Amino acid sequence: MAKFNRQVSYFAIALCVLGVALIAFRHFVSGIPFLPGASQTLWAVEAKIQFEADKGPISVSFTLPNEHAQFVQVNERTASPGFDLMFDEGPKARVAKWSINEAKGKQTLYYLTELKVAPNTAASPADRPTIEKPRFLGSTATAAGSVLSDANTASTHPFDIIEALIKAFQTPNQQAQLLLQKSTVSQRIVQLLMQADIPAREIDVLVLKDGGRQQPLRTWVQVFDGEAVRIFDPSGKYNPAKTPWVIWEQNDGGVIELMGGHGATVGFSMLQKRVPIVSELRKAQAQAEPGLLDASIHSLPLSEQALFKGILLVPVGVLIVVLMRTLVGLKTSGTFMPVLIALAFMQTSLATGLIGFALIVGMGLMIRSYFSRHNLLLVARISLVIISVVLIMALFSVVAFRFGLSEGLKLTLFPMIILSWTIERMSILWEEEGAKEVALQGGGSLFVALLGYMVMTNGLVQHLTFHFLGLQFIFMAIVLMCGSYTGYRLLELKRFRRFLAN
Structure with a gap:
């Protein structure tokens, strides 16, 4: 059964309340809509x-x-x-x-x-x-009194009286026609209302x-x-x-x-x-x-706004990684490498990103396996892998350009350092746990990266994260609760399937 730290729970609730308050302020006071197409x-x-x-x-x-x-x-x-x-x-x-x-x-x-x-x-x-009561003389006074008296018979409320006067002047009788000889309808209505102390x-x-x-x-x-x-x-x-x-x-x-x-x-x-x-x-x-x-972010220069529009999506990807690792139990290569890969997919397009990731990591693993035979120090080995990744990316970009594949030029958007560490970790994992574990973690990383890509490219998600900074506090609250979670992961429940069979 899941257990949570009580103090952490209180802190998470406080963060949620703060986040909801900021979101409500932005929506109801500042007028920011929840839907991007509003x-x-x-x-x-x-x-x-x-x-x-x-x-x-x-x-x-x-x-x-x-x-x-x-x-x-x-x-x-x-x-x-x-x-x-x-x-x-x-x-x-x-x-x-x-x-x-x-x-x-x-x-x-x-x-x-x-x-x-x-x-x-x-x-x-x-x-x-x-209120300045007009002075009606002679026949005009008689006509004004008659029209106003007829309007007062229906109701004494000011709004009802003016509606009655408007109807009277729309189909004027002899008295109304007399009042309109030297004045407009609006002038006579105001005068009659003033006469009635309105x-x-x-x-x-x-x-x-x-x-x-x-x-x-x-x-x-x-x-x-x-x-x-x-x-x-x-x-x-x-x-x-x-x-x-x-x-x-x-x-x-x-x-x-x-x-x-x-x-x-x-x-x-x-x-x-x-x-x-x-x-x-x-x-x-x-x-x-x-x-x-x-x-808000809107008060910054446009160049900074464009930068933060991408940065504010990182907590979304981080939240997905935390949920998948903590609650689902999915294994990934590196803690937040899937987030950076998802950001790279957003820049390169999904198909180009997947192909580029597979090619770079595959060739990097082969080069890393060669270096491992010489028992090099960790710093030197990582440095050689980084240089190799740069060369691989440059090679693929040149080849893609020669064949007219402009999408291949976008491979430079991949995070080189993260890819290098990914290759290093997978290589060590291969040596210690075997190819099966590498496939599990590599596949898990790609799955989480694809899931993050789909969520982070959603127009509603981009709109909400950019315009409602209070969401970041809610993300923090969810991550806090996940951090104190000590229950079973979903993928661990398969161990109990024998009990269900009986």
Whole structure:
């Protein structure tokens, strides 16, 4: 029966808890997905501002969108040749300000942004508007009272009232038609809500439509009920709960302010695209300094990231070797030589690696057997084997190149020192235990190397080890538990098959 050291067990549990906590942090806080192919929706939005410049200095202020409950801004840039640009981080809104000392004729400015779908993001706070009751006069007052009274008959809840008002203006009766003679639907709805002591305001909203060109901003209504805030389309054309949209301006201000020109217009074009989540996270982490818990391999230069992508797979191979030797009881030549052979297979391709390994080790054993006849010292013998391995690899590479076999050139990726020690150990084992033991350990090494190769080349494994460093603590915990295991190996159980037969 398996027995484990109690203190080691406690330490392993602590490592597992730490590893799981780090993995959870990376997934739920940093947003790293567990699956390598996970993607997200991005909306690329381009605002095209056009105006006629009067001769003289020009100043253009353009309100930029705020983050809200559906989208988060992940990138932005502008195109405005000849204009100076600055961003004003105001208390209520961000504003892009272009200026130039002199310009004339038609001018075009571009603002481009990328918005990420983020349904769980908290809405940016909007100041609750002060209730200012409108002054309706004469027949307008009578019509407003009638429309508002009809809306109040269904419910007194603010959200129900505005829905009733929207329906009333969609199929206007005589009173609703009178209210719309000098005002828009959104203006009258806000006025009627204010009359009912319900805070509301008009906001400029961009409805996102994949492939849309020169789309205008639409005026919707923002309604407050205590802490709750909801958005309504007064025209009834769009359902804000099912339509992708972004608030462009929500603080009772203008979208464009132009000085030194006239005829300013803005049109929006947009495109929906799917991008890998990991690539966007790499961009974000490259632009920001991560915290201590959020530190990752992504903060390193790309060359170092590529190096660690392979290094972080080594613990996976090590874990496989430990499990196969400790629990299964499989014999290997060398403790972790199969891991290095598996890494070599990843660089050379499996078929080339197997053939190269068999050729190098086979020829090395023959050369080693010749050296053993002369009773050389260990250091000299190992050195001669290393030199022989280098010569064998060079010979095979030259021959492969002469015959047009480019795969043969990859044999140089094999770890020469490890191969030399493998040849030395197998040679000694041959002399002491015979060819059968060499075949068992050599075959076991190749089997574990192949198993490690299949696991380490799996896309999911590569993704998890590279993005979740907490896995390394879990690997340590498993190896710790295996290190204190004193039970039977699976291959040792064959000794009890006679009892099963009886």
